Amino acid sequence: AQSVSQHNHHVILSEAASLELGCNYSYGGTVNLFWYVQYPGQHLQLLLKYFSGDPLVKGIKGFEAEFIKSKFSFNLRKPSVQWSDTAEYFCAVIISNDYKLSFGAGTTVTVRA
C-alpha cells in the first residue's frame, strides 16, 4: 500500500524564518504530488501540486516544493514565513493507476509573531 511520511509533527518558528517541511512517499512508479493546507477554522485547500515537467513547483502565498524522484521526496519550502502561515500542512500522493489520494499525517506549523 502507498504510504506518505511527513517528518515533523510540529514545527515552531518565528516570523521571517525559513520553513522546510519534509515529505517522502513509498511508491516507485509515476505519482502526482500535492501539498494541502488547513488554516485554523478553515477547510483543506490546495497549496500546490506536481504532475509532470519542472520539478520545482510554485504555489500560492510564496510556497514552493521540489520533487526529487531519486529520493522519493516532495519537500515544501517558504523562504520567509508570516504569522498567517500558522496552519496544518498535509502532503498527499496519487499513484497514477490507482486514483486514490493518500495523505501524510500532517505537520502543524506555528509561527510566532
Place this chain on the structure above:
Amino acid sequence: EAGVAQSPRYKIIEKRQSVAFWCNPISGHATLYWYQQILGQGPKLLIQFQNNGVVDDSQLPKDRFSAERLKGVDSTLKIQPAKLEDSAVYLCASSGGLLETQYFGPGTRLLVL
C-alpha cells in the same frame, strides 16, 4: 463559485446509534470522495464515486458504513451502528475527474459517546 457543502457541521451521538452526513459537491464535478480524519492523522479515503458509480470503496467498513450518490450529484454517508472509534471529522471532496485537484468541504465533526 460555490464550494463543497456539508451538513451537519457537528454531531454528537451515543454508540450503537445511527448517523447520516450529507454532501453537495461543486457543480459539474463528476468525482466525489468521502474521507475520515481521526485526530492527529491525515484524511483517509473511505469511498470514491465517479458520477453515481463507485470507483473505490476498499477502505469503507461495509458492515457499518454505507454511502450513495443519487443522480450523480449529492451524496450521503451513513454509519449504523456507530462505535466509539468512529469519532472523527468526515470530509467530502469533489473534483472534475479522477486525477484532478480535489476541493474539500468544511467537514462534519462526529463525536460518539
